[in-house]
Amino acid sequence: MAASMKRNALANTDENQDIKRSKITSDDKNLESFLSWAAENGFGLSDKVIVARESACAQYGMIAIADISDGETLFQIPRKMLLHPGTTDISDILEKERDKIQGSSGWAPLLISLMYEYTSEQSPWRPYFNLVPDFTELDLPMFWNKEDRNSLLKGSGVIEAVEKDLKNIEEEFTTIVLPFIKAHADIFHSQCQELEFYKKMVAFVMSYSFTEPASISNNEDEDDDDDDDEKSGSPPPMMVPMADILNHVAKNNAHLKFEKEALKMVAIKDIPKGEEVFNTYGELANWHLLHMYGFAERYPSNHWDTVEISSLVIAQAMEVLSVNTHDMIKKKTSHLADLNLYGEDVGFILGVDGVLDEMEMCDVLKVSCMNESQLEKRTENEGWESDEEDDEGTSLCYDNFLNLSKEWKAILKRSAELTLPRYSRSIEEDRAMLQSSSHSGRQQYSLYTVNGQKMLLQTLINKCS
Ligand SMILES: C[S@@+](CC[C@H](N)C(=O)[O-])C[C@H]1O[C@@H](n2cnc3c(N)ncnc32)[C@H](O)[C@@H]1O
Numbered sequence: 001m002a003a004s005m006k007r008n009a010l011a012n013t014d015e016n017q018d019i020k021r022s023k024i025t026s027d028d029k030n031l032e033s034f035l036s037w038a039a040e041n042g043f044g045l046s047d048k049v050i051v052a053r054e055s056a057c058a059q060y061g062m063i064a065i066a067d068i069s070d071g072e073t074l075f076q077i078p079r080k081m082l083l084h085p086g087t088t089d090i091s092d093i094l095e096k097e098r099d100k101i102q103g104s105s106g107w108a109p110l111l112i113s114l115m116y117e118y119t120s121e122q123s124p125w126r127p128y129f130n131l132v133p134d135f136t137e138l139d140l141p142m143f144w145n146k147e148d149r150n151s152l153l154k155g156s157g158v159i160e161a162v163e164k165d166l167k168n169i170e171e172e173f174t175t176i177v178l179p180f181i182k183a184h185a186d187i188f189h190s191q192c193q194e195l196e197f198y199k200k201m202v203a204f205v206m207s208y209s210f211t212e213p214a215s216i217s218n219n220e221d222e223d224d225d226d227d228d229d230e231k232s233g234s235p236p237p238m239m240v241p242m243a244d245i246l247n248h249v250a251k252n253n254a255h256l257k258f259e260k261e262a263l264k265m266v267a268i269k270d271i272p273k274g275e276e277v278f279n280t281y282g283e284l285a286n287w288h289l290l291h292m293y294g295f296a297e298r299y300p301s302n303h304w305d306t307v308e309i310s311s312l313v314i315a316q317a318m319e320v321l322s323v324n325t326h327d328m329i330k331k332k333t334s335h336l337a338d339l340n341l342y343g344e345d346v347g348f349i350l351g352v353d354g355v356l357d358e359m360e361m362c363d364v365l366k367v368s369c370m371n372e373s374q375l376e377k378r379t380e381n382e383g384w385e386s387d388e389e390d391d392e393g394t395s396l397c398y399d400n401f402l403n404l405s406k407e408w409k410a411i412l413k414r415s416a417e418l419t420l421p422r423y424s425r426s427i428e429e430d431r432a433m434l435q436s437s438s439h440s441g442r443q444q445y446s447l448y449t450v451n452g453q454k455m456l457l458q459t460l461i462n463k464c465s
Pocket residue numbers: 001002057058059060061131132133137138207208244245246247248249292293294295296
């Protein structure tokens with residue numbers, strides 16, 4: 001969608017037509033050479049699909065050109081064709097200096113591998129790299145100017161996530177990656193010493209890499225020693241050519257299976273001829289999609305969407321209950337802070353079916369409704385409670401909302417109402433903007449993200465009314 005919107009933004013002059021034509025021609029050459037490379041290397045692309053820009057929702061995508069049945073394999077990626085620190089030409093050096101380049105994100109070894117391969121004309125993955133769109137086309141918020149980020153994404157949580165990333169990227173580059181590259185300057189292209197180039201590779205990893213589900217690797221590598229398993233806390237990312245051509249929707253129709261010899265893209269539904277084949281990048285909320293991939297889905301398409309309700313607004317919402325004087329709220333928040341349930345960085349996640357952090361939120365609601373003697377008893381027990389206290393029920397799923405007390409609902413409703421003003425526009429203003437078609441990609445996806453969050457909050461308000 002981003003690409004088509006950008007294309008629409010170009011006026012329809014002859015000059016622009018020429019630019020588009022020449023881009024398509026050169027892209028097709030890249031596509032042809034990528035497909036030949038894939039065929040030579042055992043990807044076994046089904047003749048029921050094509051890779052194309054036409055009919056894809058963003059840049060390239062995979063399109064069904066014949067009816068596909070649930071369970072059919074569309075292509076595979078032999079493990080030797082994956083790009084990661086174990087398959088790059090410099091794997092020996094990376095292995096030897098493994099402890100020096102680990103870093104806190106765990107991405108540095110892959111980023112160093114990518115920088116090396118991406119700048120090498122002889123890289124075995126050259127046809128793969130040539131097909132990846134220019135990184136500016138992905139338009140990730142980390143490349144937007146600060147003004148756009150602040151004005152378009154206020155309240156969504158993306159601004160804070162991007163600022164944290166930018167700080168970490170610079171730090172990891174300066175302290176780990178650059179010293180390693182300089183120590184091996186004879187084998188790296190000089191471009192690899194530039195922070196801007198490193199940021200592009202980070203964007204590549206952010207929006208194109210995959211991680212192997214931990215259970216699979218553990219099951220299949222039963223011989224691996226325990227030490228390795230311990231170190232592999234969160235699995236490191238890797239590049240998976242061809243699989244990363246698929247775009248994402250929450251209601252995906254294909255899925256990547258990790259098998260011993262190869263990874264396989266398998267249809268998980270019947271896919272009619274003419275439809276795009278969509279993978280899933282995970283159970284991702286819109287703010288996460290926008291942060292990592294530069295797009296979001298329009299409400300209510302993304303059933304994984306979430307919004308955070310800060311513990312600070314829940315404390316403010318306690319005022320609606322008569323049991324809560326200013327003094328009581330202070331005592332309650334201090335007790336909740338001791339349990340890590342209150343503080344600047346503490347929030348609770350609301351999804352499309354209700355509150356996801358059910359146990360924690362139930363605890364907060366219970367405390368919110370306590371009178372002085374109940375609170376005293378509880379604080380004396382250091383948060384441990386008797387069984388009778390559990391009689392409120394613990395599900396905060398909307399299906400269970402009829403069973404919730406009116407006090408709990410009053411707090412939830414007020415918390416959602418207090419969260420809405422953190423955005424720069426009202427739901428009504430969003431609605432008017434969503435009807436207008438004159439948006440850039442980044443404006444559109446920001447609108448989807450903030451509006452989706454507001455709609456989740458409004459649903460909670462309605463369910464509590
Ligand atoms: C792994 S790549 C997918 C392939 C990409 N379209 C290409 O041509 O190389 C991920 C990027 O595709 C785009 N994308 C994926 N799914 C999308 C969607 N549903 N809507 C808009 N853009 C999407 C985003 O730019 C994202 O960063």
